[in-house]
Amino acid sequence: MNPSVETLRATFGSAIGRAVESCGDTIVYVERAALLEMMSWLRDTPGQQYDYLVDVTAVEYRDRERPLELVYNLRSLERRADLRVKVELEPGGDLTVDSIVPLWRGADWLEREVYDMFGIAFRGHPDLRRILMWETYAEGHPLRKDFPLRGRFSRAEQVRQALTANPEAHYSLEELSIAAAYDELPPDMRERLRRGERGKIPYSE
Amino acid sequence: MSKRTVELELATPGLDAQGRPARLPLAAAAPEPERLSESGASGEHMLINLGPQHPATHGVLRLVVELDGETVVRVIPHVGYLHSGFEKLGEYRHYNQIIPLTDRTDYLSPMANNVGFALAAERLMGIELTPRCTVLRVIACEMSRIISHMVWLGTTSIDLGAFTPFLWAFQERERIYNLQEMWTGARLTTSVTRVGGMMADVTDDFVAGLRQFVDTYPKTLHEIDRVLTRNAVWVGRTQGVGAMTAQEAINYSLSGPMLRASGVPYDVRKDRPYLDYDSYEFDVPVGEHGDVYDRYLVRLEECHQSNRILRQALERLPGGPVNVADPRLILPPKSRAMSDMEAMIYHFKQVMEGVKAPVGEAYVGIENPKGELGTYLVSDGTAKPVRWRIRPPSFINLAALPKMAEGHLLSDLIAINASVDIVMGEVDR
Amino acid sequence: MKRVLETKEVAGQSPNYLLAKAQDLVDWAVNSSRANSLWPMPFGTACCAIEFMATAASRYDFARFGMERQAFSPRQADVLICAGRLPFKLAPVIRRIYDQMPQPKWVISMGACASTGGIFDNYAMVQGIDTIVPVDVYVPGCPPRPEGLLYGVLLLHKKIKGESLFDRAARREEQPLDERGLRLPPEQIDEISEPFGNSIHQFRSA
Numbered sequence: 001m002n003p004s005v006e007t008l009r010a011t012f013g014s015a016i017g018r019a020v021e022s023c024g025d026t027i028v029y030v031e032r033a034a035l036l037e038m039m040s041w042l043r044d045t046p047g048q049q050y051d052y053l054v055d056v057t058a059v060e061y062r063d064r065e066r067p068l069e070l071v072y073n074l075r076s077l078e079r080r081a082d083l084r085v086k087v088e089l090e091p092g093g094d095l096t097v098d099s100i101v102p103l104w105r106g107a108d109w110l111e112r113e114v115y116d117m118f119g120i121a122f123r124g125h126p127d128l129r130r131i132l133m134w135e136t137y138a139e140g141h142p143l144r145k146d147f148p149l150r151g152r153f154s155r156a157e158q159v160r161q162a163l164t165a166n167p168e169a170h171y172s173l174e175e176l177s178i179a180a181a182y183d184e185l186p187p188d189m190r191e192r193l194r195r196g197e198r199g200k201i202p203y204s205e
Numbered sequence: 206m207s208k209r210t211v212e213l214e215l216a217t218p219g220l221d222a223q224g225r226p227a228r229l230p231l232a233a234a235a236p237e238p239e240r241l242s243e244s245g246a247s248g249e250h251m252l253i254n255l256g257p258q259h260p261a262t263h264g265v266l267r268l269v270v271e272l273d274g275e276t277v278v279r280v281i282p283h284v285g286y287l288h289s290g291f292e293k294l295g296e297y298r299h300y301n302q303i304i305p306l307t308d309r310t311d312y313l314s315p316m317a318n319n320v321g322f323a324l325a326a327e328r329l330m331g332i333e334l335t336p337r338c339t340v341l342r343v344i345a346c347e348m349s350r351i352i353s354h355m356v357w358l359g360t361t362s363i364d365l366g367a368f369t370p371f372l373w374a375f376q377e378r379e380r381i382y383n384l385q386e387m388w389t390g391a392r393l394t395t396s397v398t399r400v401g402g403m404m405a406d407v408t409d410d411f412v413a414g415l416r417q418f419v420d421t422y423p424k425t426l427h428e429i430d431r432v433l434t435r436n437a438v439w440v441g442r443t444q445g446v447g448a449m450t451a452q453e454a455i456n457y458s459l460s461g462p463m464l465r466a467s468g469v470p471y472d473v474r475k476d477r478p479y480l481d482y483d484s485y486e487f488d489v490p491v492g493e494h495g496d497v498y499d500r501y502l503v504r505l506e507e508c509h510q511s512n513r514i515l516r517q518a519l520e521r522l523p524g525g526p527v528n529v530a531d532p533r534l535i536l537p538p539k540s541r542a543m544s545d546m547e548a549m550i551y552h553f554k555q556v557m558e559g560v561k562a563p564v565g566e567a568y569v570g571i572e573n574p575k576g577e578l579g580t581y582l583v584s585d586g587t588a589k590p591v592r593w594r595i596r597p598p599s600f601i602n603l604a605a606l607p608k609m610a611e612g613h614l615l616s617d618l619i620a621i622n623a624s625v626d627i628v629m630g631e632v633d634r
Numbered sequence: 635m636k637r638v639l640e641t642k643e644v645a646g647q648s649p650n651y652l653l654a655k656a657q658d659l660v661d662w663a664v665n666s667s668r669a670n671s672l673w674p675m676p677f678g679t680a681c682c683a684i685e686f687m688a689t690a691a692s693r694y695d696f697a698r699f700g701m702e703r704q705a706f707s708p709r710q711a712d713v714l715i716c717a718g719r720l721p722f723k724l725a726p727v728i729r730r731i732y733d734q735m736p737q738p739k740w741v742i743s744m745g746a747c748a749s750t751g752g753i754f755d756n757y758a759m760v761q762g763i764d765t766i767v768p769v770d771v772y773v774p775g776c777p778p779r780p781e782g783l784l785y786g787v788l789l790l791h792k793k794i795k796g797e798s799l800f801d802r803a804a805r806r807e808e809q810p811l812d813e814r815g816l817r818l819p820p821e822q823i824d825e826i827s828e829p830f831g832n833s834i835h836q837f838r839s840a
Contacts, residue, residue, distance in 0.1 A: 023328050023567040053458050054570070055596045059583050062591060073568060073579070073596075077455065077471050084568070106458025109604040117292075132285035132633060133758075134723050142293055142757055149297055151757035155827035156820030158757075159765050162722035164815050167730055257727055258677060260706045265679050265724060286724045287679055290758040297838065305753065312681035356684070375691035382688075392688075393681055393777055630680050633721075 002026035002083055004048055012038055017088075027084045035087055036098040042074060042083070043103055050074040050083060053100070056110035058118045060091065060145045070097060070120060089120065091144075099125040117143040134165055136186065250278060253615075257286045261364050261619045264629030266603075268622070275614050280607045284600070287633040295593030299559030300326045300400050303593060308394040310595060311631040313356050314349035314574045315395045316385070323398035324479060325569040325580035329562045332401050332534070336523045339480050341407060343518050344415070345397055346480075346571070347511040351422070352381045353574035353626075354504045354511075358429060361501070361623040365442050370429050377425050380418055387411045400560055401535055402528030412519065419515050426508055433501070443498035447609040447621035450495060457605040460598050461576025462507065463625065466492035466499040473572035485514050497624040504626075507574075534560055559588030575599045575626055595634060599627040657800050668712070668738065669794040670700040672787070675711030675735065677728060680718030682745040682777040689780040699787055708734040713790065714767070717777075719747035720760045729811075732767040740794070742786055743769045746776045751827070761827035766817060768809050 005019045005028050015038070017029035030038055042050045054073035061069075067088040074083045089095055099122035100107045111122045112131040119141040122128055130137060138161065139152045151158055256267035265286035271279040291310060295303050307322045308315040320342045327334065334342075359374035382392045388407055389395040397404050433439045449459070454467035464471055472489040474482040490506035492499030528535040536555055537548035562584040570579040576598025583592040602625050610618045674696075678686050689696050690704065705711035708731045720728060732741070743763050746752035749772045751761035763769060770793060773786035811817055818826075 022565040023331075025566075025568060027566075051455055054577070055568075055579055055581065055594070057581065057592075057594045059592045059594075061583075062585060071581075073581075077469065077476075080476055082568075104458060105456050105608070106601055106604065109600065113600075130285075132288040134285070139757065142290065147293075147757070149293060149756050154820070154824055155761060155765075156816065156823040158722055159725065159760065159823055160815050160820075162725040162760070163729060163766065163811065165723075165726055167726040257724065258731060264683070265727075286721065286727070287719070288721050288723060288758050289680075289719055289754050290756040294754065294756050309681055309753075312684055356687075372692045375688065376693070379688070379691075379693050392779065393685060 002028075002081060004028075004042070004050075004081070004083055007048070008038065008042075011041065025082060025084055027086055029086050029088060032087045032089070032097050035085075036100060036103075039072070039074075039085070039100050039103055042085075049076045049078050050081075052077050053104040053106050053110075054082075056100075056107055056114060058114050058120060058143075060118065060143070062145060064091075064145070067091065068095070068118065068120070070114070072100070095120045096123055097121070098123050099128075101125055117141055119144065136165060138186065255618075257283075262622065263360060263627055264632075266622070266627065266629060266632070268606075268618070270615065270618065272615060275616075277610050277613055277615060277618055280610045280618065282603060282606055284603070284629075285633050287629045289630075289634065291634045292593055292595065295590060297589065299588050300562065300590065301555075301560065303590075304398060305394065305396045308396055309630060310597070310634055311353075311573065311575065311578070311599070311628050312393060313628050314353040315393060316345035316397050317349035317353075317571065317573050318578065319396060319398040320346055320480075321569065321571045321573065321578045321580050323400055324571065325567050325582045326400045326562070328569055329565060329567040329582050329584055330400065330534075330560070331563075332529055332531075334480075335402070335526050335529060337406075337525050338402050338527050338529075340518050340522050341403055341527065342398065343480050343482065343485070344407075344515060344522075345395075347514045347518070348381055348384065348415075350511045350574045351508055351515075352378050354508050357504060357574075357623075357626045358501075361620075362433065362439075364619050364623045365439060367433065367436075367439065370432060373425055373429060377422060380422075384411060384414050384418065387414065399528070399535065401531060406527045412522065415515065416519055419512055419519065422512055423509065426505065426512075430505060434505075440498065442617070442620055443501060443624075444496060445494070446497045446613060446617045447624060448494055448496040449605065449609060453605075453608065454495065457608065458601050459576070459605060460601065461573065461626075462500055462503045463576060463602050463605075465490065466503045467495035468493055473570050473577050477570065479569065479571055485517050487514050497620050500624045500626075561586065561588045562590070570596065573598055575628065575631070576602055595631070597631045597634060599625065600632045600634075603627050603632055657798070661798050661800070662795075664799060665795045665797060669791040672699075672701055672712045672740075672790070673703050673705040673710060674701050675705050675708050675714045675731065676717060677714055677731060678717040679720060679724065680747070682717035682748070685777040685780060686715065686717040686744065686783065689783050694780040694784065696784060696787065699784065699791070701787070708732075709736065711735050712738070713740045713742060715742045715744055715783075716748045716763050716767075717744040719745075719752065719754060720763050720766075721758045722760055723758075725760055725766050728763065729766050738797075740770045740790055741767055742771045742773060742783075742790060744773045744783055744786070745778055746774060749774065750830075752776060755829050764818075765823045765826060768817070 001019065001021055005026060008028065009016045012034055015031040015034035017031070019026060019028040042048050052075040054075050057071050059069045059071060068091045070087040070089060072085040074085060087097060097120060099111055101111065102124065109131060111125055112128060114120050115122060115128055116130040116132050129135060140147050251272045253270050253272060254267065255270060256262040257265040262268065267283040267286065269281045269283065270277055291306055294306060298306070304319055304322060307318040311318050355374040355378050359371035362370040385395055386392050388411055389397050389404060449467045451468045454464050454469055459467070468491055470489055470491045475489055487510045490503045490510070492503050532551045537552055541548040542552040564584060564586045566581070566583040568579060568581045570577045577596065578598055579596025581594035581596065582590050585591045606622060606625060609621050613621065676686055688694060714732060714735060716728060743749045747754060748763050751759050755761070760766060771786045771790045773782050775782050809817065816823065
């Protein structure tokens with residue numbers, strides 16, 4: 001068991017859930033409210049120094065009773081230690097988690113991929129859009145277990161929708177302020193845009 | 206552990222196109238990239254679209270570039286044009302059936318991908334490999350590194366206007382292809398591993414052929430080195446272009462040659478050894494400036510080091526069985542399956558039901574040519590994984606492209622994009 | 635079963651021997667030049683593109699078959715070689731490239747994924763590019779060997795040499811999308827995209 005777990009528990013108390021070991025890796029479950037603060041602590045505290053974000057992904061189990069898990073793989077290049085942090089989410093409930101892009105820029109595309117494939121939204125992400133499927137993709141989030149392998153629509157309908165998608169979408173300068181493709185966006189995305197969750201223009205530090 | 210920073214005699218401060226020594230280490234305050242702006246253009250920006258079908262984007266990457274004159278203000282990559290649903294498909298396949306899928310993610314280094322997946326599945330099931338299999342897998346990984354770096358060299362040199370190295374590199378690839386074909390029957394989609402062993406043992410001809418390759422390959426590397434490393438055009442177009450500091454490289458989660466070119470001496474083979482890499486003698490080349498030129502030098506030197514590992518592996522290749530002696534994991538020979546009742550039952554169970562993995566999860570990272578290829582497997586006790594996650598090195602490396610290209614010229618963007626060494630099959634999966 | 639009810643004399647259309655010979659000569663000249671200097675438009679997406687590159691490189695060198703110049707612009711290309719899998723996200727792109735190519739144009743579908751979807755029978759993949767653009771030659775394999783691609787190119791040569799400028803039926807016409815935005819009727823697309831093989835295990839998770 002990784003000694004970081006004990007230190008974490010001492011620092012964050014009840015926000016740290018159970019810790020288990022699997023195939024030599026330590027997995028620690030945390031509350032989502034404490035996630036950002038805890039990640040920041042793990043990265044910056046001397047003696048922890050988990051400075052390298054290996055991966056961000058999610059897991060949904062075949063057993064529908066089990067919660068959706070958001071998985072962060074952290075590594076300390078200096079100390080050569082690994083830690084896997086998990087956040088449990090209710091598949092039917094609120095799927096919003098704090099983004100860790102402010103800590104690691106490398107999380108940018110990884111979180112977009114999790115959003116695209118699982119529908120988990122990241123609060124504070126600078127440019128939360130679909131990344132692998134196209135923006136107007138209407139069938140859902142492919143890696144969820146209720147998504148059938150061959151998609152929800154018939155093949156002909158899939159071909160039709162694909163061919164009618166505009167390959168020149170996002171060409172205009174306005175697109176950079178994410179306004180041009182507004183009419184093509186699915187309603188939920190438009191709703192979020194209206195509430196201003198989309199944040200600033202991508203890559204515009 | 207023997208460490209580490211190898212003195213690259215190639216990485217002596219080079220000359221820029223004007224013949225001046227022009228390089229500062231990144232730590233010394235590097236001058237701001239010069240922003241060329243055309244006075245007549247009145248600050249009007251222009252958007253151009255590169256791809257998804259463009260010869261210099263190495264596949265179906267699409268870049269929307271905002272330009273001020275010829276200077277890149279912003280790059281927005283659009284990926285996903287080759288999204289094939291690998292990870293979803295993996296949830297519907299037995300562990301051994303996933304191995305052919307791994308060939309097709311990073312199709313420039315298929316054998317290393319096979320090894321990465323097999324190692325993760327074996328850690329999940331708690332399988333110890335035989336000594337011969339371990340060495341054969343090292344050989345597979347290093348052969349993959351060589352062919353992948355050869356494609357990188359060939360296509361990047363085409364992007365920067367040198368055609369000849371492409372032909373040389375592809376000749377070497379054809380030689381490795383012949384060896385792969387001798388071993389697995391396929392040139393590209395090898396599927397060489399199985400959970401608990403290999404798909405086939407190598408023949409004596411293969412060993413002789415590989416030995417001959419190892420002896421003659423450095424000659425080509427030296428030729429490429431002679432043509433490119435001190436070439437004024439090459440140097441002028443790569444030095445000081447697309448630099449990342451070590452701090453930024455870590456923050457962007459870069460891995461592989463991209464990370465090492467920025468001066469972070471991190472190599473999975475040394476720091477989290479898998480197979481028996483800790484017993485080989487090889488050096489990890491580390492760059493100093495983090496620019497395109499250093500990435501080139503690092504990759505070139507890695508080819509030499511791979512050759513060195515291959516040589517050691519050939520010397521130590523032990524005899525004995527390739528597969529673990531467990532009939533529940535490894536298919537019996539066809540002749541026995543046809544005549545022996547017990548063998549037939551095992552054969553049937555493996556083909557129809559697959560190999561069951563215990564409940565749990567495993568992450569194994571291996572040093573692929575592009576960077577750290579992670580395989581994260583979650584099992585719920587059945588023969589098919591609940592989740593098969595690939596940590597795609599070139600996807601994560603590519604995410605740093607907007608940062609690297611900012612403020613450079615449009616033509617430099619091509620060089621920077623080439624230096625990331627992306628392969629879209631893996632970026633999009 | 636068809637029954638011939640009456641036969642009718644067709645008046646005055648007996649082919650002129652000399653004219654036919656002249657037409658043959660023109661066809662031969664035009665088709666040989668077309669077939670022997672095809673400019674390929676490599677639409678390389680995945681693994682097959684690597685084998686395509688190997689075919690273009692030193693050992694196999696398809697310049698020997700008149701394909702020296704690779705046209706990376708569809709406007710100057712004769713044959714579209716789709717090398718690799720084609721996800722739905724890429725479907726409008728290949729359709730646009732096909733539309734941008736001038737007549738006469740041909741399409742080679744290289745590899746199992748381009749031809750049928752291959753092992754990717756899932757939500758993301760077009761099940762054969764013939765649901766989107768008309769295909770002349772299918773090259774099987776995963777990926778095909780360079781020899782396979784060269785054989786496909788030679789088959790295309792054969793096909794081109796059999797075309798005629800004067801026979802309307804054998805001439806190639808534009809094949810635009812219909813008002814539904816599809817190239818084929820939806821039922822046909824569904825039928826083409828049916829999974830093959832008899833294993834139900836491949837669609838069963840655990």
